[in-house]
Amino acid sequence: MNRRPSGSQTGDSLLFLTDEQLRQGIEAMFFAYRGFTADPDRILADLAYGRAHHRAIHFINRAPGTTVNNLLNILGVTKQSLNRVLRTLIADGLVESKVGRHDKRERHLKLTQAGRELEQTLSDAQRARMRAAFRDAGPEAVAGFRTVLEAMMDSEMRASYTRLKDSVT
Amino acid sequence: MNRRPSGSQTGDSLLFLTDEQLRQGIEAMFFAYRGFTADPDRILADLAYGRAHHRAIHFINRAPGTTVNNLLNILGVTKQSLNRVLRTLIADGLVESKVGRHDKRERHLKLTQAGRELEQTLSDAQRARMRAAFRDAGPEAVAGFRTVLEAMMDSEMRASYTRLKDSVT
């Protein structure tokens, strides 16, 4: 079962593709993702919000004026699920929803001042950890990190990702 | 706010630590984790199991004979939460729970034959994606990927991770 590929190898060995290496990669993803969300989760817990709120806030901040449907595609949840989150955020004055000018079916979403402040708090915490990890690992490792993650995405996710990425660059 | 650090840089530029780079790293983690869990999730949905069952099965397989308490520490959930999952897995004949020989308070957990088969199915799916991503990215990128993920973990998680990693090597 490909546990430890024996026999002749090409120049750059394929040892990094053994089942054991892959399993370590899987476990690394699992444990790292926990760290990745830990800091914002702690902040959100005090505010009666959850990870879903964080995600919504993050992407609304990232693409102000976006429509609900666009957000739906990025987040990959049902509109009902997103709607519950948005409703509380709007009620709490963190998000502003404006009926579209051209198409009144659409709602365009923006963060209010309070929303931007929470976004800043959350992303400061998350970035601090990411920054520490990046700095410890160094630029080459970071490049590899991003390459592998990108290769791991579904193609639609990769499309959303690169669209966001390129929208700022 | 460190958006695009200007001025003099050291030899190996710190451009990879800009807020924008960090944000892209954050979004890459988000989108990649979705892909990471997508394949097992599809399989589990047909079986009335969820991600929590997958995690339990994975780590029981990884460390056969482990105790409930050990699993609790690895998974980072409450015993009530884990217990609900274990109860169904034991009832369905996928996991076997045996009273400890030395310490009869402990329960040692193992996968049954059926459990191993499901584990195989799930991890085949997950490994296939990981393998494709690793192969596309190449060995250096994979090394960087693991370096960054490891740096992103909480220290207790990193301890669990390396303990598992070294237990097989």
Added chain:
DNA sequence: CTTGGAGTGTCAACAACACTGACATAAACT
């Protein structure tokens, strides 16, 4: 112009899975 379908958003009900708190049992330790 009206009507029907597509797009969009909302309400309600339910399931999965996490949490806390309280408590029970058995075994081990002091």
Added chain:
DNA sequence: AGTTTATGTCAGTGTTGTTGACACTCCAAG
């Protein structure tokens, strides 16, 4: 004997996902 440890259970709650049903808006075909 009394305390601590390991495990399991019951009850209640919260977040976040799901489906189903429905209302409103827009656009285009009849």
